[in-house]
Amino acid sequence: MTAAPAIGIPMNDYVLVLVSAALVNHLILHRAPVSRLRIHVLGASTALLTLLGLPLGKLLYDQVWMTLGLQDMQLFLFLPLLALLAWTLAYALKRVQPTWPLEGLPLWLLCNSLVLGFLLQVTQTNDRWLAVWGWSLIGGLGFWLALALFDDLRQRSDHPDIPSALRGLPIELVGAGVMAMAFSGFNGLFTQ
Template sequence: MSDYILVLISAALVNHLCLLQQPAPRLHLHVHGLACALCIALGVIGAQLLMRGVLVPLRIPDLALFVLLPWLALLAWGVPTLLAKWRPSWPVTGLPALLLGNAAALGLALQQTRDNSTWLATLLQGLLAGGGFWLALSLFTDLRLRSAHADVPGALRGLPIELIGAGVMAMAFSGFNGLFVQ
């Protein structure tokens, strides 16, 4: 469980730092969160299909990384394209680059290919991880907005206060460790 928390916090921090230094508009944040959640969920399901349907029957499961990277790159390009066609008013510019760097999707997909879990468990874990990532992005945006208007010492403005906030959020999320025992 702590590995999930570490991946979610680090990926959210990296993606959030890649976004503009100014607080992103709420619509942009939620479109980014939705795109990441879709990429994670579809990436995990596709990883299971590729692993069980192609790599295991061919007896080459060690090549999972080389098969999953193009799959996730295709999702990083395809999900924003589909979102732009579905809702043309949504801001999807710059999303493929951020989705390509999303380590949460690759880490979760690689872990799911090693487990012999059911399709429903895989889908549920992908959706929950995507939702957790979306929540972490929202929390980082709120932290950035609050710290911009708070009386913070000059040495802690910007990245230092965000890293302190990430540490506090990691401690808060680690409180869920062991809550759900498999």
């Protein structure tokens, strides 16, 4: 018996396909360009949702859900609270500032896990109310800053000095990694 002839595909082609599928052609990471005003509206509304949601969620957790023995259901109880706050916040912003681009804002706020993660962290601690307000304010403003920085990174990624193979999503991922390393430098800055 003779063995079937091997298909002669060099290993470099596999690596090229893998890198192309992972970085260049990844549809989830591609998004339509968003206006700068929309980025700031999303950042401000997330900061407001965090500022309203954390103290209210901690209050409900400590005063209602703990007394009823529902602390194990906190994830399922925080989601409707955040949904109610997100829709109310979008409605209030539309009433206050009707010229802002608010289409789909409640869905963006609900998909953001920042507030939910903060709520789950805050309920596990015995922090005072001032610390909860501080967490919510700093967390919301930090998210807004990160949004603005990543938007600037996206706008600068079309510079002509960047090689054509790295333009677009690959250089954005490299820049995001560098920014993540820079942000991780703040990790040990404030110790308790």
